[in-house]
Amino acid sequence: MPRWTRVPLLTLLVLIGLLVLALQVGALPVLAAEWAREAPEFDFLAIPLAIGAVGAGVCVQLALVVTGRLVQFVHRGRILDRDALRWVDGLVLCGALATAIVMVTFVTLAVAGTGGPPALSILMLTAIVGGTTVTLLLTVLRALLRQAVALDAELREVV
Numbered sequence: 001m002p003r004w005t006r007v008p009l010l011t012l013l014v015l016i017g018l019l020v021l022a023l024q025v026g027a028l029p030v031l032a033a034e035w036a037r038e039a040p041e042f043d044f045l046a047i048p049l050a051i052g053a054v055g056a057g058v059c060v061q062l063a064l065v066v067t068g069r070l071v072q073f074v075h076r077g078r079i080l081d082r083d084a085l086r087w088v089d090g091l092v093l094c095g096a097l098a099t100a101i102v103m104v105t106f107v108t109l110a111v112a113g114t115g116g117p118p119a120l121s122i123l124m125l126t127a128i129v130g131g132t133t134v135t136l137l138l139t140v141l142r143a144l145l146r147q148a149v150a151l152d153a154e155l156r157e158v159v
Contacts, residue, residue: 001075010068017064024057045112052105059098066091079145080152088142095138099131 032050036043069087073079106124 001071006071006075009071013064013068013071017061020057020060020064024054028053028057042112045108048108049105052101052108056098056101056105059094059101063091063094063098066094080149082149085142085146085149088138088145092135092138092142095131095135099128099135102127102131 028050032046035049036046066087070079070084070091073081073084073087078084102124106121106128109121109124
C-alpha cells in the first residue's frame with residue numbers, strides 16, 4: 001500500500017475517532033439533559049440511553065482501531081496471514097454490537113412510549129439498517145479473505 005494512501009487514511013481514522021470521543025464526552029451529556037428537561041416523564045431513560053450511545057461510540061472507536069491495524073497488515077504485505085482473520089472478526093463483532101446497541105435503544109424508546117424527536121427515530125432506523133448492511137458486507141468480505149488465506153497457504157505448499 002503506497003504511503004500517499006496509508007498516511008491520509010490513518011490520519012482520517014484518528015480524526016474520526018477523536019470526533020466520536022468529542023461527541024461522547026461533550027454532546028451526549030448535553031443532549032441527554034436537554035431531553036430529560038423537555039420530557040421529564042422520561043428522564044429515567046436519560047442515563048441508560050447515554051450509556052447505550054457511549055457504548056455504540058466505543059464500538060465505532062474499536063472498529064477504527066481494528067481498521068487501522070488491517071491497514072498495517074496490507075502495508076506490510078501480510079493481509080493473507082491467519083492473524084488478519086481475527087482482526088476482521090473483531091471488525092464484524094464491533095459492527096454487530098454497535099447495531100445491536102442501537103436496536104435495543106430504539107426498542108426501549110418504543111416500549112417506553114416515546115421515540116424522542118422524530119429525527120432521532122429516523123437516525124436510529126438509518127443506523128440499524130446501515131449497521132446491519134455493513135456487518136453483513138464485512139461477513140462476506142471475511143469469507144473471501146478466509147478463502148484467499150486458504151488458497152495462499154495451498155499455493156505456498158506447492159511452491
